[in-house]
Amino acid sequence: MKQKLKENGVVAVLLTLLLSGCSPSPARLLEREAKARAACEEQLAAAEAAASLPAMKKAVDKAYSKLGVAQAVPMIQQSLDRLLCSRHYGVVEGVTEYILSSSQFQALHAVAFSVELTCYSAEQKWSEFQRSFVKGAGTLPDAAAEQLVDQGVRTLKQAGKDSILERSCQMIYRGALQKPRVLNLATRTWVGLCVAKDRQLLPASLEMLLADKVPAEQVAILFERYFYEVTDHRESVQKMSVLGTKLMGLPQTKATRDSLILRLLDCAFLLENYDLAIAMLEKGIPNRNEEWHATTLPKIQAHQSMANGKPLEAIQHFRHFMLAWKNAKEVDEVDPSTGLVYNRDWILARNALRISKLYGSIRDEENQKKTLKEAADYFKAAQAQLKAGSRELTAIQQEMKEAGL
Numbered sequence: 001m002k003q004k005l006k007e008n009g010v011v012a013v014l015l016t017l018l019l020s021g022c023s024p025s026p027a028r029l030l031e032r033e034a035k036a037r038a039a040c041e042e043q044l045a046a047a048e049a050a051a052s053l054p055a056m057k058k059a060v061d062k063a064y065s066k067l068g069v070a071q072a073v074p075m076i077q078q079s080l081d082r083l084l085c086s087r088h089y090g091v092v093e094g095v096t097e098y099i100l101s102s103s104q105f106q107a108l109h110a111v112a113f114s115v116e117l118t119c120y121s122a123e124q125k126w127s128e129f130q131r132s133f134v135k136g137a138g139t140l141p142d143a144a145a146e147q148l149v150d151q152g153v154r155t156l157k158q159a160g161k162d163s164i165l166e167r168s169c170q171m172i173y174r175g176a177l178q179k180p181r182v183l184n185l186a187t188r189t190w191v192g193l194c195v196a197k198d199r200q201l202l203p204a205s206l207e208m209l210l211a212d213k214v215p216a217e218q219v220a221i222l223f224e225r226y227f228y229e230v231t232d233h234r235e236s237v238q239k240m241s242v243l244g245t246k247l248m249g250l251p252q253t254k255a256t257r258d259s260l261i262l263r264l265l266d267c268a269f270l271l272e273n274y275d276l277a278i279a280m281l282e283k284g285i286p287n288r289n290e291e292w293h294a295t296t297l298p299k300i301q302a303h304q305s306m307a308n309g310k311p312l313e314a315i316q317h318f319r320h321f322m323l324a325w326k327n328a329k330e331v332d333e334v335d336p337s338t339g340l341v342y343n344r345d346w347i348l349a350r351n352a353l354r355i356s357k358l359y360g361s362i363r364d365e366e367n368q369k370k371t372l373k374e375a376a377d378y379f380k381a382a383q384a385q386l387k388a389g390s391r392e393l394t395a396i397q398q399e400m401k402e403a404g405l
Contacts, residue, residue: 036066037075044079051083053094060095060105069107077111084118092119110136110144114151121155129155130168137182138175146181153189166193174212184221187214191222199229203239216250223247224259228337231270241267258286274304295324302354311358318351318358325351340392343385349378353403376405 040063047055059079063072083092096112096119099105105112113136120129133152137145149172156165173186187209194205209219223244230236244264248257265285268277281297288296302317331344342350352375359368379400386393 037071040066040072040075044075048079048082048086048088051086051088051091053091056083056091056095057098060099064105064108073107073111076108077115080111080115084115084122087122089119089123092116110140110148113140113148117148117152117155121159124159126159126161126164130164133168134171134175137172137186142179142181145176145179146185149182149185153185162193162196166190169193173209173214177213177215183214183218187218187222188225191226195226195229200233200236202226202230203236203243206243210246215252216247217252217256220247220252220256220260224256224263227263227266231266231337234271237267237270241271254286261286262288269300269303272303272307274300274307278304291324291328291330295321295328298324306358311362315355315358318355322348322351340395342392343382345378345382345385346392346396349375349382350399352378372403372405375403376400379403379405 040059043059043062044056047059056079060076063075067075080092080095083095092115096116099108099112100116113132116132117129117136120126120132129152133148136148137152139145140148152168153165156162156168169186169190173183173190176182176186191202191205191209194201206219206223209222210216223240227240230240241264244260244267247260248264252260261280262285265277265280268274268280277300278297281293281300285293298317298320302314302321305311305314305317325344325347328344333342333347334340335342352371356368356371356375359365359371379396383393383396383400386396
């Protein structure tokens with residue numbers, strides 16, 4: 001028994017010594033990794049120099065199998081980039097096709113699609129570009145697909161291929177309903193192209209998104225983004241009002257819904273539906289304080305009175321607005337359709353001018369001249385606050401000229 005235990009102990013010691021001797025040290029591991037990396041780099045470089053597709057495939061196989069993904073992916077990408085710079089487009093296309101044909105190279109797919117887009121754009125193979133663009137956006141995970149779509153959008157815009165971009169983005173967003181990042185970029189780009197082509201296409205393009213099952217939240221965001229592109233076209237505003245009302249009945253976040261309510265208020269005002277606008281204001285607009293309501297309500301009431309042929313009542317409402325504006329903490333107002341920033345005195349000047357015209361409509365010359373002088377004083381004070389050469393200064397000088405001031 002003692003002899004048996006002794007033998008077992010010897011065996012255990014020998015095994016321990018053997019195993020410890022076979023375990024490579026960290027320095028040894030680093031040396032092996034460096035040799036493997038150098039061998040893969042050498043094989044890729046030789047394949048590049050020969051511009052050989054079979055050799056490149058073997059080099060890609062070796063790098064991917066011998067090295068970790070973190071080392072293999074950038075190494076292969078750099079090799080493909082060098083082939084692109086050397087204009088060996090056929091080899092590049094063959095390698096990317098080889099990589100994309102196998103799930104074995106999953107970690108390389110994003111690189112392969114990106115390189116393909118670069119290659120096809122360099123060759124101006126736009127049909128192939130579109131195929132790869134759409135396929136990559138549909139195949140890759142959301143984050144990687146978003147990067148690819150961004151690359152494709154920039155490339156096609158720079159090449160002036162808006163028609164291809166428009167078709168591609170529509171195909172992409174229809175296949176990306178479960179990819180929020182890609183969906184956002186593709187729909188925003190597609191609607192932007194539609195609006196650039198013809199602003200009046202905005203309502204129809206948003207309706208198309210809904211028909212294609214794009215979430216109401218995303219459509220409402222685009223409604224908000226492009227709304228002021230069509231505010232000077234009554235028929236488009238009417239269509240946007242109908243669409244906005246439809247969107248209000250569909251699921252979306254509170255923040256998006258609140259923004260949509262503001263645009264529907266704009267629609268009511270632009271369509272001269274003052275009863276609706278006043279009812280909305282009296283109910284209360286989300287995220288707008290008491291001061292905002294106090295200045296907005298009398299302004300719309302004044303327009304309602306003018307529409308009803310009641311100039312004196314309109315004058316009274318404009319005066320209420322001016323008083324509220326004088327006491328307001330906010331001193332500037334931005335026109336979202338033009339981007340012009342109106343200071344307090346400029347806004348007061350415009351409303352004094354409206355009042356002067358109303359007095360003129362009822363032939364009250366004394367008050368007409370008095371309020372015209374008031375408007376001139378406000379315009380002068382407003383002009384003094386504007387920077388030389390600014391768009392605002394040009395605009396106010398034009399307004400003063402048209403008013404005869």
